[in-house]
Amino acid sequence: MVHVGIVGASGYTGVELARLLAGHPEVRLTVATSRQYAGKALAEVFPNLRKRVDILCENLSVEELVHRADFFFTAVPHKTAMDIVPRLLASGKKVVDLSADYRLHDPAVYETWYQEHTSPELLDEAAYGLPELYRDRIATARLTANPGCYPTSVILALAPLLRKGLIDPATLIIDSKSGTSGAGRAANVGTLFCEVSDGFKPYKVGGTHRHIPEIEQELSVAAGEPITVTFTPHLLPISRGILSTIYASLTSEGKTADLQALYEQTYDNEPFVRVLPAGVPPATQHVRGSNCCDLSLQKDIRTGRVIVMSAIDNIVKGASGQAVQNMNLMNGYPETLGLMGAPFFP
Amino acid sequence: MVHVGIVGASGYTGVELARLLAGHPEVRLTVATSRQYAGKALAEVFPNLRKRVDILCENLSVEELVHRADFFFTAVPHKTAMDIVPRLLASGKKVVDLSADYRLHDPAVYETWYQEHTSPELLDEAAYGLPELYRDRIATARLTANPGCYPTSVILALAPLLRKGLIDPATLIIDSKSGTSGAGRAANVGTLFCEVSDGFKPYKVGGTHRHIPEIEQELSVAAGEPITVTFTPHLLPISRGILSTIYASLTSEGKTADLQALYEQTYDNEPFVRVLPAGVPPATQHVRGSNCCDLSLQKDIRTGRVIVMSAIDNIVKGASGQAVQNMNLMNGYPETLGLMGAPFFP
């Protein structure tokens, strides 16, 4: 039984971590921080947690925090994470960081897309927390950088094709659609119900979304060469879910390959990746509330392209669920512990 | 480990039963029937179940069924249930019936609202499956009649007031609002997305909904006198959730009573009933996906009335979750087994 803390418990990833940890047999949530709600029960902030999660929000310094738990989830904005994570590690704690601060290996890339990095020495050490790709590395890490939601949906979808050279990386186009929980819980006119409901729109078009360098980093690893992608995110009028529709031209080898078989071989033993039967596209409503990533792919013989589609719940496999999966690995627990709940539908 | 069957697995209560049973440590789902989808994997009908529920839909006679499981959930329409349940019992099986066929004790009332009853002798025997009221009775039953979704939300909300005589039963008005999953999964113009979405309306107004006799039966038991209520259901543009807003005039005793304390005393030890702090109304989004029933009540001193509000997930506490709760009792398992998952929000 490990004592676990959530730093930044008052956002949507915080409440989802609390929900998942409440059903986890090997952890005890011993501390949850929130500056805004300090002194309030977390279940008062998120009434879904009543009678299930009994913890107060606190406003604590790192010095106080380290006495309260042995394993930490940092669910705070980038930059704030950089302030906290090194000190938690220095106190001998293990950390899954849900921010972007330790996802990019190259500090120069980080500084191009974000700002100065104050603990670049940790970038090499941090494991990239996509267990399906880096399981062994994560198992021995002190610090795991939990992947972004969009990158999770994209990397799992493309890794098999890129590793085998079956698509031309220069042709990659990623059209992603995310539920509104991805925008967080801050008061904001743009994410009011009346602005989002019964509507749909792209945003950060033209190569400007900060998940791009993360996607490119990992796709480049899979391909063994540097990759630049076109990536367009969109805002869906749903709370949870990301669906990515990805296009690439098949290489001559790709045109003849049995891609369905390749994906089934790659992922059949993965508990959280489900390769759908040929011709069945994924749907966000079929992964809702679960740590699953559903994948489907289809050749377009008229144009020589392949369309790869993936669906995840952005706050489970795209954030808090994957974070728990990483914690399981880092603590030597079975990877699926507390995470095998089926998606709920409808 | 009990072998369990779902008769009628292809509706929304069926898929939810399968989801809940997949996470239950003491049962094994060994048979699932569906005439329409016989031969298909249940996970093909409901892709959320892939890699979590591995069972084929079958079209079986009762004679075949009884060799395949020891405990049955019958999730078929009323009248069909009457055909099946007596034969399952006759083969020594235990049954939780999710239809209306065994909820009413008085066959005459059943026949007024439905049609002829072909096994009236079972009406007395069947336990009314609201564990918070009939826990002991259910524990020894062969047959439990799982309550209707609206009645569950209403009875839990009113029982404490009626038992103590704190409201005038003749003034009871129940205004209930249900998510669309309550209308089932049949193809139907009236429940198409475009008809329901971004809209709201009442239906079966004026004392015609078939849940009325069930509500009146149980409220009459609580009050110790016959009660007739006004009940208006409405259709919400959400999938899951019922919220009931209930009005009654306080008796002179009721006007001075500490109702908040009464509800807290009544329900504090109940794992699935959550009495909210004074002034906090319930919300369907805070019970979603869980077996919880959230209750709140508020006096209106200007008019001498009390407003009692309850929220449940209509396919969990209002159907499949309560059915599993009843199964737990009937099998001697801890009542909460497989059901303690917190609601998910957002």
Added chain:
Amino acid sequence: MVHVGIVGASGYTGVELARLLAGHPEVRLTVATSRQYAGKALAEVFPNLRKRVDILCENLSVEELVHRADFFFTAVPHKTAMDIVPRLLASGKKVVDLSADYRLHDPAVYETWYQEHTSPELLDEAAYGLPELYRDRIATARLTANPGCYPTSVILALAPLLRKGLIDPATLIIDSKSGTSGAGRAANVGTLFCEVSDGFKPYKVGGTHRHIPEIEQELSVAAGEPITVTFTPHLLPISRGILSTIYASLTSEGKTADLQALYEQTYDNEPFVRVLPAGVPPATQHVRGSNCCDLSLQKDIRTGRVIVMSAIDNIVKGASGQAVQNMNLMNGYPETLGLMGAPFFP
């Protein structure tokens, strides 16, 4: 062609006024104020207005305003309206005020529910802007107090019954459900998409909503005696629409009366009130985007009550559409001018 100004154009009632006025043949929108968006085109704030409404938001004093238009809609919060309206009137302008400041005739009532009233002398003069009840009065008014959205839905529903003494006013219970646009466009966690979507909840329960005195004032006029009601508002996961379900006990005369005929006689010549055929309940999705109020009523013979149901679009008949209807009357235009668009469905 009258020159018209909108004071407070950046809320949802403002954009709807601009949309309706753009299609009105006898008005020209000459000024629109917004402190927050001063200098921006209104169509930049609300992109639906592009190529249809060509006006800049301005931050103007009342002294400047009066030179820019002859008729004003004040769509600002209560209290702010009191600061502006008397000065507009003093400059010889006509005003439809969409705030609550001039709806209540009795300053003491206003001060109980709001705060001190700084122009109580106007309360008697202001017409209550429900044209179906006060058409003649409005036609000669300088100042019309545009009704609240909930009161509009309630008063039209109940006036015929109360005037004829067919229900017992002491038994009135009003259960209302509103779309989220009623909460306005301010940044607010409680009305974020993820908080409202796929959910439903009551708020301001127990006689505390500020529309209560307005409802009671007008129902009392209809009944000819003081009325106190129980009123519970709820928040619907839709943008537009209010549905009120209203309960009352029938008097002995009411029990035998032909209520359907009464409503048809009362409203058949009203262009914006539609009495639905017996047994057909109203639905918000059937009035969406229009100035219609749909009414339906049903006796519950089991309990001796009547259930009256009404549906409006809260930002049209409940706000901006009714404001234009009032403007038409005040300017001697045909009452329906610019307002006869059918609701859009789906």
Added chain:
Amino acid sequence: MVHVGIVGASGYTGVELARLLAGHPEVRLTVATSRQYAGKALAEVFPNLRKRVDILCENLSVEELVHRADFFFTAVPHKTAMDIVPRLLASGKKVVDLSADYRLHDPAVYETWYQEHTSPELLDEAAYGLPELYRDRIATARLTANPGCYPTSVILALAPLLRKGLIDPATLIIDSKSGTSGAGRAANVGTLFCEVSDGFKPYKVGGTHRHIPEIEQELSVAAGEPITVTFTPHLLPISRGILSTIYASLTSEGKTADLQALYEQTYDNEPFVRVLPAGVPPATQHVRGSNCCDLSLQKDIRTGRVIVMSAIDNIVKGASGQAVQNMNLMNGYPETLGLMGAPFFP
């Protein structure tokens, strides 16, 4: 004042035609057919039309129809349209056909994607009803083939780039997302509220959707060479709206061209096409209920591509509104008559 008939009035395009025609000053709707609802008022089928559209649904032969109106909208499925349209034309009527039957000029292409064509001689004569491209042709046509919803959103978005050779047509990838009204009003499990709501998914992936040949026909005309595209439709949990996100590699000329200026020049005089300011993406909620098509485009300098985005209301500009626009042209009315209503938001 022309007498107009709707053949097939009981679908979503039918009700929208009726709504738009009710507000059109130069037409009178004299006949509306529906086999299913014959004898019922159209306003009984679609209660939004009450007190606005007063017409009965009838089940009429073509022989009867031609005596009832001079201009017809055929809003029936493909193949059924082929049975009716030639006979309407033979009786001297003008027709806007909303089916796919007369959109493709090449009967062989039609027969590849649909079935045998029984009036191929009309294919050359039929005008392709996209007024922004074929205004003059439509004005003199007896028969106009109203474009598909997806093609409308795509062709307006791409024509300027293709005509100038600024993109490489071989690289075109079209990722489109449609509201559920596009699936029609037939009872169908797949479009039930509970299946669509709070979800998102692709369908007909890999070059199989029947709008592909129509898109390719018109893009090929614009480019002056045959074009084959990758097209993926998706189902949005909204009623109305299509958003298309379109990707192509810029030619060297395209990389340096001022695309924003090109689009503004092309469309600034178009009343229904709105080119958004640079950096502002379109949103379906900002065209809802209107005949507008909003366009935005953005270069991705990292990859040398352009992303073009378009938003329409699929049942207005994508169907019934465009049909009225075509009727206006065919009858010599101002093109915008009855269509200038601003989109409603929220």
